[in-house]
Amino acid sequence: MKLSEIAARLGAELIGDGEVEITGVAGIEHAGPSELTFVANPKYAALARTTRAGAIVVEPDFPTVDAATLRLKNPYRAFAETIAFFYTAPQYPAGIHATAVVDPSAQIGEGSHVGAYVVVGAGVRIGSGAVLLPHSVIYTGAQIGDRFFAHAHAVVREFCRLGDDVTLQNGAVVGADGFGYAHESDGRWTKIIQSGRTVLGDRVEVQANACVDRASIGETRIGNGSKIDNLVQVGHGSTVGENTLLCAQVGLAGSTEVGNSVILAGQVGVAGHCKVGDSVVATAQSGIPNDVEAGKVVSGYPAMDNRQWLRSVAAFARLPDMVRELRALRRGASEN
Numbered sequence: 001m002k003l004s005e006i007a008a009r010l011g012a013e014l015i016g017d018g019e020v021e022i023t024g025v026a027g028i029e030h031a032g033p034s035e036l037t038f039v040a041n042p043k044y045a046a047l048a049r050t051t052r053a054g055a056i057v058v059e060p061d062f063p064t065v066d067a068a069t070l071r072l073k074n075p076y077r078a079f080a081e082t083i084a085f086f087y088t089a090p091q092y093p094a095g096i097h098a099t100a101v102v103d104p105s106a107q108i109g110e111g112s113h114v115g116a117y118v119v120v121g122a123g124v125r126i127g128s129g130a131v132l133l134p135h136s137v138i139y140t141g142a143q144i145g146d147r148f149f150a151h152a153h154a155v156v157r158e159f160c161r162l163g164d165d166v167t168l169q170n171g172a173v174v175g176a177d178g179f180g181y182a183h184e185s186d187g188r189w190t191k192i193i194q195s196g197r198t199v200l201g202d203r204v205e206v207q208a209n210a211c212v213d214r215a216s217i218g219e220t221r222i223g224n225g226s227k228i229d230n231l232v233q234v235g236h237g238s239t240v241g242e243n244t245l246l247c248a249q250v251g252l253a254g255s256t257e258v259g260n261s262v263i264l265a266g267q268v269g270v271a272g273h274c275k276v277g278d279s280v281v282a283t284a285q286s287g288i289p290n291d292v293e294a295g296k297v298v299s300g301y302p303a304m305d306n307r308q309w310l311r312s313v314a315a316f317a318r319l320p321d322m323v324r325e326l327r328a329l330r331r332g333a334s335e336n
Helices: 003-010 042-049 075-086 306-317 319-335
Strands: 013-015 035-038 055-058 068-071 181-183 189-191 197-200 219-222 297-299
Touching (some): 003 013, 003 068, 003 075, 035 075, 055 075, 297 306, 306 319
Parallel strands (some): 035 055, 055 068
């Protein structure tokens, strides 16, 4: 595909040779003369001067470099869109594989693909255009919208509700029992029945080996457009707003409330019954034991304002020198 055609499809300003033939996309350090790359993070800007890429997607005010450039406001989004120009995803023909077990009372919409060894329980309703890949399991009474995509070994438990355009990656579990036990006087733990359900809105994606637990009563809810990364745990009765990102190994304890457009980076933990406001960003490995106001950027444990945390970390790094200085002052004072 000629670079000029890519520019036209992206609505980008082209500076350089539009006749360059682009055959694929690659990272800036590895891209070759027939590949397109991008710069969205300023720390990679220097690499743009030495890259062998045939063209680079950059912001409008990016400095001039030897390679041709496609200039537009969101280089990362444009690069992601360009990947689709060169990648053809597998196609799954409509039909039900001979080894699949589909209860007679289940309803699956037109144009759906049900793969080998899939199990669909009684009373399930799935919309049109679904893809259920091998060994995925849909428990009794689950209700799922259109264009559902379940990768191999994904599970939707009983009576859960999923909207349109939901994607479950391999091993994702929606609606597993919440971790609820009552402590008996003799030291035993008695399981509390998890009678609630999990509800996923439209355009939600749950990635590999993540789990969104069902509630003991009521529901666990994930809002429209939110994305849940690998190995995330959403505890029972939690609520996550719209367009929120829960990155790898995030853990939400039970009854956590997370707002809209929140980003919880890798390994962030939130204590139960806490409220995290809209547009909060928690940096990696933060621990949140209390409510967080909307719009805050927090870090560390216990999570605090990011700027305060950065100052605290800098001060902590200076502690050995400060201790030595203090000891020297004490010795000087004792000698005097």
